[in-house]
Structure formats: structure tokens, C-alpha cells
Amino acid sequence: MSTGVYAAITPQGVALLDARHGRGRWRFLDPVGARLWLEILGGAAPADAVDTLTAHWQRQGADAGQVRTDLTALAADLESTGLLLPVDRSARRAPPCVRFAPEARAGMLQRLAGHAGLGAALVLLHFLPVRVAFTAARTVTRFPGRTATVRDAEAALAAVRRAARWWPGRVACLEEALAAHFAAALTGHRVTWAIGARFAPHGAHAWIEAAGCVIGQDETDRVWPYMPALKVERPH
Incomplete structure (x- = not known):
């Protein structure tokens, strides 16, 4: 059964449609945010997902402290808005x-x-x-x-x-x-x-x-x- 949140997953990011309240609301995640969301939806604890992605971006030359701060804030925001619950991802293909x-x-x-x-x-x-x-x-x-x-x-x-x-x-x-x-x-x-x-x-x-x-x-x-x-x- 759907939780009322639906996901459009693309290589450019993830768009989440939250239809639980009112007329619905879209939330767009860039590729970094989308990867964090997918890690957590895949079963990783938010803190573990932040650690994994911080290490990844540190190897790419990014400031680890800033990455951790940004990802921690995003994970907390997604959790507070209920967007880390299972979502409906059944509509996976765009028509040709x-x-x-x-x-x-x-x-x-x-x-x-x-x-x-x-x-x-x-x-x-x-x-x-x-x-x-x-x-x-x-x-x-x-x-x-x-x-x-x-x-x-x-x-x-x-x-x-x-x-x-x-x-x-x-x-x-x-x-x-x-x-x-x-x-x-x-x-x-x-x-x-x-x-x-x-x-x-x-x-x-x-x-x-x-x-x-x-x-x-x-x-x-x-x-x-x-x-x-x-x-x-x-x-x-």
C-alpha cells in the first residue's frame, strides 16, 4: 500500500511527490541528495549514509566538514518531513x-x-x-x-x-x-x-x-x- 509519497528517479536526481496533505508538494533532490535518500531507503541508517557519502566526496577533494554538515542537515530535513519512509516507486519508465x-x-x-x-x-x-x-x-x-x-x-x-x-x-x-x-x-x-x-x-x-x-x-x-x-x- 502506498504511503502517499511517490518518486520519479532520474540520473539528474530524484523528484518526490508528497500527496499526503493538501494539493500535494514536490521536492527535488540533486544527485548528491538523491544518493543520500537512496542509501537510507536502501536500509542504511541516516548517520551511516552520511559517513559513507562524506568519505566518498572527501576522496573527490571536497571539504569533508562542509559535506558532513550539509548531508546531516538534509537527512534531518527529509526525516522531519516524512520523506525517508518507504515510497511508491512503481512508475519507473517514461513512455517511448x-x-x-x-x-x-x-x-x-x-x-x-x-x-x-x-x-x-x-x-x-x-x-x-x-x-x-x-x-x-x-x-x-x-x-x-x-x-x-x-x-x-x-x-x-x-x-x-x-x-x-x-x-x-x-x-x-x-x-x-x-x-x-x-x-x-x-x-x-x-x-x-x-x-x-x-x-x-x-x-x-x-x-x-x-x-x-x-x-x-x-x-x-x-x-x-x-x-x-x-x-x-x-x-x-
């Missing part, structure tokens, strides 16, 4: 295929599902703790239906984007992707809802996937991959 502007058009049923999905996503994400949205997303994976094709997923996303024109506020990627996940389920299709992060530059993102592809990625944001920290999909 990225599709940009959706090509499929939404029919009438899909448009209705798009409005319903967007309404549900906005209520869940704006008025309730984000963990409730995660629970709702997992619940709809149990709806009857079949695995979505790329065209099915693009139609669901197109319907949500059409519905978003009626919303007076901004619909960000998190709301849009969750809404598309719901809209697809309401029309008998199953997509994957994913939340992840990237480094250089730091950023968090949400999207849907179908047939091994990211669906509807923004044309203006071609820096990929975002490494998933969380994927919600029907268990195989």
Missing part, C-alpha cells in the same frame, strides 16, 4: 512515444463525457485533498471497458479541451489529464493517468497515455522525458 496535438475529434457522447470529466476533476483538485483525486482515479479504472487506442485517448482529450473553453479559469495539465482519464472511462475506454517530473529545467507535469504513447503533449514544450512518479491504470 510522445504525440503532440490530438488529431481525433470528439463525438457527442465524448463531448458530454468531457464536460462531466472536467467537472469532476475540477471539484476534486480544487476543493479536496489531492489524495482523494488519486482514489477517484483508481476507482474509475474498475469501470467496464476496453484499453483505449491512441485515437480513443485523443478523442477524450479533445473533448476535455473543448469543455475547458467554457471554464472561466485556467485548466492546467493536472486537471486536464485527470479529466481525460475520467472522460475516457465514461465512454468505456481505459487510459493511464500519469504524474511526473523532469530536471534541467525542473518541472512537474501530468498527462495520459494510451498504447505506449503520451497523448496530447503541448507543442510548445518538447523537453522530454518527464519521468513518471505515479501512474494510475487498470491492474494487469
Whole structure:
């Protein structure tokens, strides 16, 4: 069972999504901090992990005293915020295929599902703790239906984007992707809802996937991959 903390692990560092409270919060660790976090999650006591990494960086010519001070402070901070507990690291792979502007058009049923999905996503994400949205997303994976094709997923996303024109506020990627996940389920299709992060530059993102592809990625944001920290999909 998840502890409510999810990890996106990359060669550039680790991004931790803490979804236990409120709307959730991201914490980005650089490669040094990520190595400390991985050592402790691997079973090392925080003090032992600090000793190991201090010795490593001293051999590289770093000031051992400063390294120890910085790592000790980081370990204490991670422990106080509950980020040294076991985390969900099941979403390990970024999808190999990225599709940009959706090509499929939404029919009438899909448009209705798009409005319903967007309404549900906005209520869940704006008025309730984000963990409730995660629970709702997992619940709809149990709806009857079949695995979505790329065209099915693009139609669901197109319907949500059409519905978003009626919303007076901004619909960000998190709301849009969750809404598309719901809209697809309401029309008998199953997509994957994913939340992840990237480094250089730091950023968090949400999207849907179908047939091994990211669906509807923004044309203006071609820096990929975002490494998933969380994927919600029907268990195989």
C-alpha cells in the first residue's frame, strides 16, 4: 500500500511527490541528495549514509566538514518531513512515444463525457485533498471497458479541451489529464493517468497515455522525458 509519497528517479536526481496533505508538494533532490535518500531507503541508517557519502566526496577533494554538515542537515530535513519512509516507486519508465496535438475529434457522447470529466476533476483538485483525486482515479479504472487506442485517448482529450473553453479559469495539465482519464472511462475506454517530473529545467507535469504513447503533449514544450512518479491504470 502506498504511503502517499511517490518518486520519479532520474540520473539528474530524484523528484518526490508528497500527496499526503493538501494539493500535494514536490521536492527535488540533486544527485548528491538523491544518493543520500537512496542509501537510507536502501536500509542504511541516516548517520551511516552520511559517513559513507562524506568519505566518498572527501576522496573527490571536497571539504569533508562542509559535506558532513550539509548531508546531516538534509537527512534531518527529509526525516522531519516524512520523506525517508518507504515510497511508491512503481512508475519507473517514461513512455517511448510522445504525440503532440490530438488529431481525433470528439463525438457527442465524448463531448458530454468531457464536460462531466472536467467537472469532476475540477471539484476534486480544487476543493479536496489531492489524495482523494488519486482514489477517484483508481476507482474509475474498475469501470467496464476496453484499453483505449491512441485515437480513443485523443478523442477524450479533445473533448476535455473543448469543455475547458467554457471554464472561466485556467485548466492546467493536472486537471486536464485527470479529466481525460475520467472522460475516457465514461465512454468505456481505459487510459493511464500519469504524474511526473523532469530536471534541467525542473518541472512537474501530468498527462495520459494510451498504447505506449503520451497523448496530447503541448507543442510548445518538447523537453522530454518527464519521468513518471505515479501512474494510475487498470491492474494487469
